[in-house]
Amino acid sequence: MTTPTTTSHTDPTPTTASHRMPAPQPRGPVSTTLLAALTAGSPDDVDPGAHGTDPLAPVAAALEAVGIDGPDATAVVLTEDVQLALLVMYELHYRGVDGVDDAWEWHPGLLALRARVERPFEAALRARVPQPQCDATDAGGVAARLFQLAADDDSPSLSRYVARKADAAQARELIALRSIYQLKEADPHTWAIPRLSGVPKAALVEIQSDEYGGGHPGHMHHELYARTMRGMGLDATYGAYLDAVPAVTLVAVNAMSLLGLHRRLRGAIVGHLAAYEMTSSIPCRQYGNGLRRLGHDESVTGYFDEHVEADAVHEQIAGRDLAGRLAEQEPALRDDVLWGAALCLAVEGDVGAYAMERWQHGESALRVPLPAA
Numbered sequence: 001m002t003t004p005t006t007t008s009h010t011d012p013t014p015t016t017a018s019h020r021m022p023a024p025q026p027r028g029p030v031s032t033t034l035l036a037a038l039t040a041g042s043p044d045d046v047d048p049g050a051h052g053t054d055p056l057a058p059v060a061a062a063l064e065a066v067g068i069d070g071p072d073a074t075a076v077v078l079t080e081d082v083q084l085a086l087l088v089m090y091e092l093h094y095r096g097v098d099g100v101d102d103a104w105e106w107h108p109g110l111l112a113l114r115a116r117v118e119r120p121f122e123a124a125l126r127a128r129v130p131q132p133q134c135d136a137t138d139a140g141g142v143a144a145r146l147f148q149l150a151a152d153d154d155s156p157s158l159s160r161y162v163a164r165k166a167d168a169a170q171a172r173e174l175i176a177l178r179s180i181y182q183l184k185e186a187d188p189h190t191w192a193i194p195r196l197s198g199v200p201k202a203a204l205v206e207i208q209s210d211e212y213g214g215g216h217p218g219h220m221h222h223e224l225y226a227r228t229m230r231g232m233g234l235d236a237t238y239g240a241y242l243d244a245v246p247a248v249t250l251v252a253v254n255a256m257s258l259l260g261l262h263r264r265l266r267g268a269i270v271g272h273l274a275a276y277e278m279t280s281s282i283p284c285r286q287y288g289n290g291l292r293r294l295g296h297d298e299s300v301t302g303y304f305d306e307h308v309e310a311d312a313v314h315e316q317i318a319g320r321d322l323a324g325r326l327a328e329q330e331p332a333l334r335d336d337v338l339w340g341a342a343l344c345l346a347v348e349g350d351v352g353a354y355a356m357e358r359w360q361h362g363e364s365a366l367r368v369p370l371p372a373a
Contacts, residue, residue, distance in 0.1 A: 020096040021239035024088070028081025030066060033058040034088060034113075042101040043110075056109045059085075063116060073120035074127055082117060083250035087242075089114045090257040094184055095238060118258060125255055129346045132338040137331055139324030146271070146319050146341050150278040155349025156356050159283035162290035166359070171294055172232050172373065173365050174287075176241040177355060181253050182225040182303075183238050186211035188256035189273045195266045200329060203321035204270070207277070207314050224303040231300035233373030244368040248354045252347040259340060267326065267333030271340030274323040279345065280311035 023039060026032035037055050054060075063069075067076045076082060091097050092105040104110055134145045162174060190208055193201060213219030226236035235241070259269035288304035298305070323341070327334035355365035364370075 019238040020098050021091050021094075021242065022237070023098045023100070024084060024239075024242045026081075027084045028066070028079070029062040030059065030068075030081045031085040031088070033062045034085045038088070038097070038101075038104055039099040042103045043107045044103060054109060056113060059113055060116075063113065068116060068120060074124040077117060077120040077124055078247060078251060080247045080250075083247045083254060086114070086117050086121065086254050087250050087257075089117075090254060090261070091239075093257075093261060094187060121254070122258060125258075125343055125347075126339075129339065129343045131335055132342050134334065134338055137328065137334065139320055139328040141324075142327040142334060142337065143319040143324035145338065146274050146323055147278060149338070149341050149345065150275055153279065153345045153349065155345065156353045157283075157286075158352030158356060159286035159290075161356055161359075163286035163293070164290070166290055166294075168294050168373075169370070170355075170359050170365075171291060172234060172370055174355065175229055175232055175234060176370060177245055177249055177351065177365060179225070179229060179234075179236075179241050180239065180245055180249060181256070183222050183236070185222045185225065188260035189269055191260035192266050192269050192273075195263050196270075196326065198325075198329060200270070200322050200326040203317050203325070204273075207273070207317055207322070210310055210314065221303070221306070224306055228300050228303045231296065234370070241366070244366040244370070246354065246365070246367055248350050252351050255343060255347050259343075265336065265340075267330070267336030268340030268343065270323050270326050270333075271337035271342075272344040274315075274318040274337070275341035275344035276348075277311050277314040277318040278341075279348075281308055281315065284308050284311065 023035060024031070026035055037059055040055065043055065063082075066079075066082065067073060068082065070076070077086075088097055089110065092100065092102070092110075096102055096105075132145070132149060134142060136142050136145060158174070162171060166174070186208055189204070193204055193208065196204060209215075211221050213221070213223070217223065229236040256269070256272060259265045259272055284304040284307035288301040288308070291301050291304070323337050327337050358365040
């Protein structure tokens with residue numbers, strides 16, 4: 001396990017740890033009706049008079065109207081509107097949403113609506129990412145297959161683009177795009193800890209301990225990322241750029257929550273983390289170099305510099321002791337481990353490809369352009 005250095009990354013005044021996510025602007029009928037229902041009050045206090053006995057009836061009607069149960073559901077579920085609604089429902093299990101009573105978190109009606117969205121969402125993800133094949137059943141063999149998946153990934157290299165070509169505005173957009181996940185970095189994967197045992201559990205705890213700063217609040221990786229944001233003149237408040245990020249970013253974040261919150265998908269969230277760690281060290285070096293090229297100092301590059309060393313260690317633990325040993329321990333989970341890894345590579349690649357395509361056409365990668373630094 002790596003130990004953060006106190007000389008490089010000390011930030012004694014974390015600012016993001018207790019913030020709820022701000023309630024976002026709706027992007028269509030589903031998110032509009034959902035946010036209206038959730039912000040009307042506690043589910044036990046909402047006056048049912050306007051909508052019969054179910055305050056969530058308008059949300060169900062909106063889902064029906066957009067075709068969430070129809071033949072095109074796997075396309076409908078990937079839209080801005082439905083992905084935002086799903087992220088809001090997931091966020092109730094993290095830090096909560098401004099103006100939403102915590103009693104909604106386990107409301108049976110809301111969970112039923114979420115399941116109605118999750119079914120086509122998982123189907124869409126499985127359609128996007130075929131099941132990787134693997135003959136190995138031992139930890140070393142499964143780990144080798146995971147490393148091969150990472151090595152064979154041919155997604156456009158966003159980190160290489162940032163290292164060599166990105167201008168200052170594009171670099172700031174990149175940091176804003178990533179902030180929806182990075183300001184809660186590690187949290188979706190942590191759901192797996194109580195669902196594992198033995199070597200895989202110990203390996204995951206070791207990785208997550210580093211992610212959470214080894215007991216030092218200012219060293220938590222999401223706090224290092226907040227420091228990067230502040231150094232670039234960005235708002236480091238949790239969820240500050242939710243209204244600005246496109247659906248492709250929401251898909252990548254929601255995929256982690258889907259895997260992390262369902263015990264049946266514990267193999268997939270482990271595989272996702274393994275791929276994430278295996279493809280982090282070199283890109284973080286490139287991101288750091290790109291930011292230095294643009295004139296930024298350690299206050300901005302510290303997050304990425306920390307990951308160059310930390311993730312070089314984590315990828316070995318995640319590949320062999322976590323993912324490989326889990327597949328060996330529970331053979332029925334091997335395919336999910338591999339699929340989760342392939343899914344990580346695909347959805348993260350989609351975000352990078354989207355951003356680079358927009359930039360190469362002289363457009364913003366965000367729905368709402370950033371104010372000047």
